[in-house]
Amino acid sequence: MESSVMPGCERELWFWCITHDKTDDPLVQRLFKGLQAGRRASLAESITLVETSHPKKKLQARQLLTQVLQQAKKIGSIHGAKALSLRLGISGPPGAGKSTFIENFGKFLTKQGHKVAVLAVDPSSVTTGGSLLGDKTRMPELSCDMNAYIRPSPSRGHLGGVTRSTNEAIVLCEAAGFNVIIVETIGVGQSEISVSDMVDLFALLIPPGGGDELQGLKRGIMEMSDLIVVNKSDGDLVPAARRMQYEYVSALKYIRPKNKNWSTPVKRISSVTGEGIPELWNLMQKHRKIMEDCGEFVNRRKTQQQAWLWSHLKDSLVSAFITAPGMKEKISMMEIKVRDGILSPGDAADILLQHHIDELKLKSQMH
Numbered sequence: 010m011e012s013s014v015m016p017g018c019e020r021e022l023w024f025w026c027i028t029h030d031k032t033d034d035p036l037v038q039r040l041f042k043g044l045q046a047g048r049r050a051s052l053a054e055s056i057t058l059v060e061t062s063h064p065k066k067k068l069q070a071r072q073l074l075t076q077v078l079q080q081a082k083k084i085g086s087i088h089g090a091k092a093l094s095l096r097l098g099i100s101g102p103p104g105a106g107k108s109t110f111i112e113n114f115g116k117f118l119t120k121q122g123h124k125v126a127v128l129a130v131d132p133s134s135v136t137t138g139g140s141l142l143g144d145k146t147r148m149p150e151l152s153c154d155m156n157a158y159i160r161p162s163p164s165r166g167h168l169g170g171v172t173r174s175t176n177e178a179i180v181l182c183e184a185a186g187f188n189v190i191i192v193e194t195i196g197v198g199q200s201e202i203s204v205s206d207m208v209d210l211f212a213l214l215i216p217p218g219g220g221d222e223l224q225g226l227k228r229g230i231m232e233m234s235d236l237i238v239v240n241k242s243d244g245d246l247v248p249a250a251r252r253m254q255y256e257y258v259s260a261l262k263y264i265r266p267k268n269k270n271w272s273t274p275v276k277r278i279s280s281v282t283g284e285g286i287p288e289l290w291n292l293m294q295k296h297r298k299i300m301e302d303c304g305e306f307v308n309r310r311k312t313q314q315q316a317w318l319w320s321h322l323k324d325s326l327v328s329a330f331i332t333a334p335g336m337k338e339k340i341s342m343m344e345i346k347v348r349d350g351i352l353s354p355g356d357a358a359d360i361l362l363q364h365h366i367d368e369l370k371l372k373s374q375m376h
C-alpha cells in the first residue's frame with residue numbers, strides 16, 4: 010500500500026522543498042527585511058499574510074515563516090534559551106478585566122525596556138465578521154506606546170479563540186524584536202488546540218465572585234494554568250477577591266500540577282490601581298527561571314511544535330481527502346447512510362478511506 014501511495018507524497022515533498030528553498034520572492038524578502046528592522050507595518054502585513062487562505066499567499070507565508078524560524082534558530086544556537094522571548098497566555102471570562110490588565114501590565118513592562126506585543130483574539134468577530142470589540146480602544150495608552158504592538162485578530166469562528174495563525178503571529182512578533190508576547194483570549198478548552206499550547210506561561214484571570222458559570226470550566230482550565238490571577242482586588246471588591254483566592258487555592262489541592270517543580274499560585278491584583286502587578290511579574294520570571302533550569306522551557310516549546318505539526322497534518326489530510334475527485338459525492342452518500350442507521354460511522358469511515366486509497370493506487374499505476 011505504502012509503495013503505491015509514496016510516489017505522490019514524494020513528489021509533493023520535492024515540490025515543497027524546492028519552493029521553500031526559493032527565497033527570492035520579492036514580497037517575502039521585503040517582509041523579512043522589514044521584520045528584521047522591527048518595522049511595524051511589515052509586521053502587520055506579515056500577520057495578514059499568515060492569516061490568508063489564498064493558495065499563492067499561503068506559500069509566501071510559509072516561505073516567510075521558514076526564513077524567520079531559521080533566523081530564530083541561529084540566534085537560539087548562539088545565545089541559548091535566554092534569548093527566547095516570553096510568551097504569555099491570558100485567558101478568562103469576558104469582563105474579567107483581561108484588556109485592562111494587559112494595558113496596565115504592558116505599560117509596566119515597556120517602562121522597564123521590554124518590547125511588548127499583544128495578540129488579542131476578538132470574539133465579536135465570530136458574529137460580526139470584524140474586530141469590533143475594540144481591544145485597541147480598551148488599551149488606549151498601550152496602543153500609543155512605541156514599544157508595544159497590539160493586534161486584534163479575528164477568531165474566524167473558532168470557539169477557543171486562537172487559531173494556528175495566532176501561533177504564527179507570535180513567531181512573527183518575535184522576529185520583529187518583541188520579547189514579551191501576550192495572547193488574550195476568552196475561550197479555553199473549546200477548540201482542539203488552545204492558547205496554552207502556544208505559550209510558555211498560561212495565566213487564568215478571573216474576577217471576584219465569578220459565581221456558578223465558572224464552576225463548569227474550572228477544572229479543565231485549572232489543569233492548564235501555570236498561574237491564577239484574581240483581578241479587581243480593589244475597594245469594595247477586596248473581600249470577594251480574597252474569598253475567590255481561597256476557593257481556588259483549595260480547589261488546586263485536588264489538581265495534579267503540570268510540572269513537579271511548580272505548583273500553581275493564586276494571586277490577587279488590581280488592574281486599575283496596579284497593585285500586585287510588579288509582584289506578578291516577579292512570579293512570572295521565577296516560573297521562567299525554574300522552567301529553564303529544569304529544561305522544561307525549551308522542552309515545552311518543542312512539544313508544542315510537534316503538536317502543531319499534527320494539527321497541520323490533520324488539516325491537510327482531511328482537506329486532501331475531501332477535495333479528491335469524486336470524494337464529495339461519496340462522502341455525502343455515506344453521510345446519508347450513517348444518518349439513516351444503515352451503516353455505522355466507523356464502517357462508513359473505513360469504506361471512504363479504502364475508496365480513497367484505491368483511487369490513489371490507481372492514479373499512481375497510471376503514472
Ligand SMILES: Nc1nc2c(ncn2[C@@H]2O[C@H](COP(=O)(O)OP(=O)(O)O)[C@@H](O)[C@H]2O)c(=O)[nH]1
Pocket residue numbers: 101102103104105106107108109110147240241242243246278279280281282
Ligand atoms: N474595579 C476594577 N475594575 C476593573 C479592573 N480591571 C478591569 N475592570 C473593569 O472591568 C470591566 C471589564 O474589563 P475588560 O478589561 O474589558 O475585560 P475583558 O473582557 O476581560 O477584557 C471594565 O469596566 C473595567 O474597567 C480592576 O482591577 N478593578
Ligand SMILES: [Mg+2]
Pocket residue numbers: 107108109144147
Ligand atoms: Mg478584552
